Amino acid sequence: MEIDPFIFRLSIFILSIFIGYYVVWSVTPSLHTPLMSVTNAISSVIIVGAIIAGLAGGMDNVFTISNILGFLAISLAAINIFGGFLVTQRMLQMYKKKKKDK
Amino acid sequence: MSANLSAIFYLASGVLFILALRGLSSPETSRQGNFFGILGMVIAITVTFLSVGNFSSGLIYVLIFLLVGGLIGAFIAYKIPMTAMPELVAGFHSLVGLSAVFVAISAFLNPEAFNLGVVGSIKLASLIEMSIGAAVGAITFSGSIIAFLKLQGIMSGSPITFKGQHFLNALLLISILILTYLLCSSQSSNFFWVLIAVSFLIGFLLIIPIGGADMPVVISMLNSYSGWAAAGIGFTLENTALIITGALVGSSGAILSYIMCKGMNRSFFNVILGGFGATEQSASTGNKERRPVKSGNAEDAAFLMKNASSVIIVPGYGMAVAQAQHALREMVDTLKKNDIKVSYAIHPVAGRMPGHMNVLLAEANVPYDEVFELEEINNDFANADVAFVIGANDVTNPAAKTDPQSPIYGMPILDVEKCKSVLFVKRSLSPGYAGVDNELFYKENTLMLFADAKKMTEEITKGL
Numbered sequence: 001m002e003i004d005p006f007i008f009r010l011s012i013f014i015l016s017i018f019i020g021y022y023v024v025w026s027v028t029p030s031l032h033t034p035l036m037s038v039t040n041a042i043s044s045v046i047i048v049g050a051i052i053a054g055l056a057g058g059m060d061n062v063f064t065i066s067n068i069l070g071f072l073a074i075s076l077a078a079i080n081i082f083g084g085f086l087v088t089q090r091m092l093q094m095y096k097k098k099k100k101d102k
Numbered sequence: 103m104s105a106n107l108s109a110i111f112y113l114a115s116g117v118l119f120i121l122a123l124r125g126l127s128s129p130e131t132s133r134q135g136n137f138f139g140i141l142g143m144v145i146a147i148t149v150t151f152l153s154v155g156n157f158s159s160g161l162i163y164v165l166i167f168l169l170v171g172g173l174i175g176a177f178i179a180y181k182i183p184m185t186a187m188p189e190l191v192a193g194f195h196s197l198v199g200l201s202a203v204f205v206a207i208s209a210f211l212n213p214e215a216f217n218l219g220v221v222g223s224i225k226l227a228s229l230i231e232m233s234i235g236a237a238v239g240a241i242t243f244s245g246s247i248i249a250f251l252k253l254q255g256i257m258s259g260s261p262i263t264f265k266g267q268h269f270l271n272a273l274l275l276i277s278i279l280i281l282t283y284l285l286c287s288s289q290s291s292n293f294f295w296v297l298i299a300v301s302f303l304i305g306f307l308l309i310i311p312i313g314g315a316d317m318p319v320v321i322s323m324l325n326s327y328s329g330w331a332a333a334g335i336g337f338t339l340e341n342t343a344l345i346i347t348g349a350l351v352g353s354s355g356a357i358l359s360y361i362m363c364k365g366m367n368r369s370f371f372n373v374i375l376g377g378f379g380a381t382e383q384s385a386s387t388g389n390k391e392r393r394p395v396k397s398g399n400a401e402d403a404a405f406l407m408k409n410a411s412s413v414i415i416v417p418g419y420g421m422a423v424a425q426a427q428h429a430l431r432e433m434v435d436t437l438k439k440n441d442i443k444v445s446y447a448i449h450p451v452a453g454r455m456p457g458h459m460n461v462l463l464a465e466a467n468v469p470y471d472e473v474f475e476l477e478e479i480n481n482d483f484a485n486a487d488v489a490f491v492i493g494a495n496d497v498t499n500p501a502a503k504t505d506p507q508s509p510i511y512g513m514p515i516l517d518v519e520k521c522k523s524v525l526f527v528k529r530s531l532s533p534g535y536a537g538v539d540n541e542l543f544y545k546e547n548t549l550m551l552f553a554d555a556k557k558m559t560e561e562i563t564k565g566l
Contacts, residue, residue: 006227009337009345016349019120024354027126029450029475030464032358032457033187034136035126036325039351040194042119042139043332046201048112048150049216049339053208054164055154056215062160066212071160071167073204076197078171079178084194085140086179091187091461092136095129098469 034091041084047077108153109342111145116346118142123350129470146343184465185422188454189253192321196246198328199305202239202335203298206232209338210294216339222289228338233282233294235334237301242327244305249320252309253454259314267311268375274304312373315419315496317454318362319373326355358456365450365476367502367513395531395543397550400558403525404565406549410487412443414479416516417459418452420493420528424555427466430492433563434468440566445482446473447516449497480517489521492555495528499540508538524548527558 027035053070061067118138125135151157182190209216210224210232218228251257277300285293312320333348363370407413415434421427434444446468452459463473483489491498498518501508518524519542526548533539542548551558 005340006337009340009342012342013333013337013345013349016116016120016346017353020123020350020353021357023120023123023350024357027123028128029361030448030457030460030470030473031126031129031132032361033191033455033461034132035123035354035457036191036321036358036455037187037194038122038126038136038139039325039329039354040191040198042122042143042347043198043328043351044201045115045119045143045146045343045347046198046205046332046335048146048341048344049205049209049335050201051147051150051164052154052215052339053205053212054160054167055151055156056212057160062163064212066208066215067160067163069204069208069211071163073201073208074164074167075171075174076201076204078168079175080194080197080201081143082172082175083179083190084175085136085143086176087182087187087190088136088139089133090179091184091464092129092132094461094464094467095132095470096464096467097129098471 030095031092034088037084037088037091041081041088044077044080044084047074047081050074050077103149103152103155105153108149111149112341112343113346115142115146115149115343118145119343119347119350123354142343184461185425187461188317188321188458189250191455192246192250192253192324195321195324195328196243196250199239199242199244199246199331202328202331203236203243205335206236206239206338207294207298210236210291218338224289226286229286229289230282231334231337233285233297235331235338236294236298237278237282238327238331238334240298240301241305241308242324242331244302245309245320245327246305246324248306248309249317249324252314253317259317261313262310267307271304271307274300274307278304308374311375314454315451316366316373318451318456318458319359319366319370321455322355322358322362323374324355326352326359329353329355362451362456365514367510393544395550396546396548397552400551400553400561401565402549403551403558404562406523406525407437407442407488407490407562408440408566410442410522412445412482412486413437413488413490414483414486414518414521415444415446416489416491416494416498416518417446417448417463418492418494418497419454419458420495420555422453422458422462422493424493426492426556426559427462427468429556429559429563431463431466431468433559433566436563436566444472445479447476447479447483448473449476449494449516450514452494452497476514476516483517484520487522489518489524490527491518491524492527492559495533495540496538498542499538501538501541504541510538518542519545522547525551527551527553527555529554 122139329351336344
């Protein structure tokens with residue numbers, strides 16, 4: 001009997017939870033705010049679903065409800081992707097070590 | 103592009119996202135980590151375009167909406183002040199939630215595009231995954247909106263409770279399960295709409311009873327939810343990148359919630375059930391006795407600090423409100439010129455989100471190796487001359503160790519009272535969020551500085 005592909009995806013999911021668990025515990029507490037903003041940005045990879053929805057359908061019916069929701073979701077996710085990564089970058093740029101001189 | 107090839111690219115972007123989080127284990131590697139994250143995102147988006155391969159119809163609109171969203175996001179990222187980070191993160195969570203809802207609805211209305219069957223007979227597993235994605239997404243959206251409004255001050259930070267609240271929430275949660283079942287057995291879209299509406303309502307009801315200072319837990323929890331919503335959609339779309347990312351973000355948020363709860367010595371359920379502080383506050387105002395406190399001005403404080411050899415600074419949410427981080431840094435510079443050793447002590451739940459104080463201090467150019475966590479620095483208070491408490495309160499209250507009756511009993515606190523002298527910058531004697539009086543105010547070695555945190559710090563600097 002064949003294994004349902006769902007089981008493979010479930011395996012990936014469960015293993016990723018464990019990876020997440022160990023990786024996040026090793027994040028230093030002083031970087032918890034950047035951690036939140038970057039997880040925000042990467043969870044917006046949901047944009048792939050939005051793009052599929054937006055590109056669906058033929059030339060004649062681009063504006064079905066399904067497409068329009070796709071477009072809107074693209075914008076929302078894009079705000080998050082750009083905003084999330086850039087604000088994380090901005091924060092991380094500020095973390096500096098003590099200057100040796102002086 | 104073949105399905106197998108794109109699946110491999112999605113896997114690669116999932117791995118890059120793992121590396122992005124891994125980079126945050128130290129500030130040195132963090133910027134590289136962020137780059138990995140961006141790379142992973144670029145790969146995922148490019149592969150999606152190539153694998154759909156339908157460039158005729160909606161492409162131009164897809165690009166326009168992508169561009170508009172990107173510009174808005176970039177604009178926000180550059181304009182937002184660091185003190186507003188909690189609101190920003192809450193706002194971003196709501197967007198993830200809403201886009202999950204939109205994608206789920208879109209897949210429900212046009213299942214052919216997602217390879218899930220046809221309208222009216224969508225695959226059973228996909229229907230369940232879609233319902234989970236939509237429900238968690240909707241809860242994340244409305245919950246984050248409430249969190250945002252509370253943090254922004256548009257909505258009062260005090261908990262809103264009513265009779266039968268928990269019963270209603272439980273009832274609604276059960277109804278979600280029933281609606282999912284009905285949807286799967288009948289394929290009727292009506293159940294899907296009701297399911298989404300009920301989920302919006304749950305998110306709203308879940309967050310209104312939670313008070314302002316519990317926001318660190320709420321934000322972490324919503325972070326976690328946004329991850330689970332993404333994972334739900336990932337299963338629907340059979341997309342590895344989304345599944346991996348959803349799991350990462352989900353567990354990340356859960357760990358942060360756990361750390362925050364531990365920082366307050368409260369169970370997760372205790373925070374979620376909410377209403378903390380509301381009852382205690384009325385009790386403590388009833389039998390308030392006036393006790394003498396020593397209050398001083400900036401010159402007294404400057405004198406004390408000038409004669410100290412080591413000073414520990416304890417920042418809290420009040421510093422963020424008064425935007426005093428830059429003034430504080432100037433004061434510390436002056437102290438250092440006088441050969442006084444200065445370090446910063448950060449309580450896990452200081453501020454309104456995890457790591458909030460660290461970001462503010464970093465913004466004010468405080469080197470991160472002068473900033474310490476509770477466990478690292480707590481023993482140093484006994485040897486320090488002056489503790490400078492700016493905008494913090496409950497996290498320094500010794501009652502947490504001595505008074506079993508106190509609502510904050512058992513919470514790990516910074517041992518500020520062990521310092522030779524304590525300077526307390528505060529606007530008034532009012533109790534902190536937990537509604538308990540701080541014993542520290544009445545200690546003999548405590549000097550209260552009643553003023554706005556920023557103004558007081560500036561005046562002390564002049565006095566030095």
